[in-house]
Amino acid sequence: MxxxxxxxxxxxxxxxxxxxxxxxxxxxxxxxxxxxxxxxxxxxxxxxxxxxxxxxxxxxxxxxxxxxxxxxxxxxxxxxxxxxxxxxxxxxxxSVDYSTEDPKFSLREALGDQISETEQRQLERIGVRTVQQLNELKEKAGTDVIARLSRMPVNRLQQALLRAAAPRVTRVEPGAGTGPGDTSGRVHLSAPGLRPGRLPRVRAAGESVAVVGAEDGRIVLAPMASQLGCEAEVDFGDGQVARVELSDGRLGQWRPA
Known part of the structure; x- marks a missing residue:
């Protein structure tokens, strides 16, 4: 009824x-x-x-x-x-392909309390349904244009963009080593804050984490077994520092440098 x-x-x-x-x-x-x-x-x-x-x-x-x-x-x-x-x-x-974005990194999951259901619908009306689309639109059009088209307050949108641009773990490939000095395979990060030609500095558990690849907004790390699962500090330079746990599906967040 x-x-x-x-x-x-x-x-x-x-x-x-x-x-x-x-x-x-x-x-x-x-x-x-x-x-x-x-x-x-x-x-x-x-x-x-x-x-x-x-x-x-x-x-x-x-x-x-x-x-x-x-x-x-x-x-x-x-x-x-x-x-x-x-x-x-x-x-x-x-039509929109709703399977392209991993559910762990959906707009709602990534932005959390930085965005309301109403604001999410406002972004969806202009074609933004994933974190990747939000970051791409920011690079091409800028914050002011997104705010005007979606009718979102600029300060609320800036908070959402900051959260969306934080690094997130997209995949963990475990290694065979288990000792304190052994590497734990590879940890893949999505890193929209990455600048071309510059490798970020990464530290976890008080020691540096090896960066074995960085391009196209993605970083590949080779942490030690003892660092896997620990919170890592990712320093992009220019005062941009983020923290993210080195575990599959974890979302990072920015903090003051």
């Missing part, structure tokens, strides 16, 4: 479209079964669907709701919808 809010406001526009296309999917599947089982040499299919609706439109919490007009309600808006077909390659080419 619908909640009182949905009964009064109608249904969300995206839910209406999803329900409509789901019904069309069922109709298409039914026609396909009939043609296959009946071995029909010729049958019919739905190519396009056009709808003229009389409905009231409301915006609640940035979502659009539709409520169909009832008898005698003459002030409703006229809404015309025309649905057409789309193939799987067209869907793959024109």
């Amino acid at each position: 619908s909640t009182p809010l949905l009964q009064d406001a109608g249904v969300p526009f995206d839910l209406f479209i999803s329900s409509l296309t789901e019904q069309l999917d069922k109709a298409q599947a039914s026609m396909a079964i009939k043609a296959r089982l009946g071995k029909l040499p010729l049958t019919f299919a739905v190519k396009e669907v056009s709808l003229d609706l009389r409905a009231f439109v409301q915006i609640l919490d940035d979502d659009i709701y539709l409520r169909p007009a009832g008898p005698g309600e003459t002030e409703a808006s006229s809404i015309k919808l025309q649905l057409t077909t789309i193939t799987k390659p067209m869907i793959d080419e024109n």
Whole structure:
């Protein structure tokens, strides 16, 4: 049963479209079964669907709701919808790939309390759904442009960007050594604060951590076994210092130099 809010406001526009296309999917599947089982040499299919609706439109919490007009309600808006077909390659080419970002490094997970649900929706409206996209947009457009397009306060956005740009452990490759001086394989970091041509200084457990690779915003470390799992200090230079635990999936944070 619908909640009182949905009964009064109608249904969300995206839910209406999803329900409509789901019904069309069922109709298409039914026609396909009939043609296959009946071995029909010729049958019919739905190519396009056009709808003229009389409905009231409301915006609640940035979502659009539709409520169909009832008898005698003459002030409703006229809404015309025309649905057409789309193939799987067209869907793959024109829709967002939600599997590209590791769930451990999603926008919500990375930014935590630095961003509210409303602010997250504001970023999603301009196409920013992952930490990587947020950092890329900052490099190309700058903080002021993101703040203006997303309608977020600049100071809130700067806090979010600072958190998003902190290093994070993307992968740990354990080594065979277990002694205090043995290396523990490799620790891969995503490091948006990395500057081209400059290796960061990394320390953990009171000793330096070997940096064996640094390019394209990524760092590869070769810590000793005793340093794995410890909090590391990553000094990018120019006063940029971050801390991150050398464990799989850990997110770092900035601190004053």
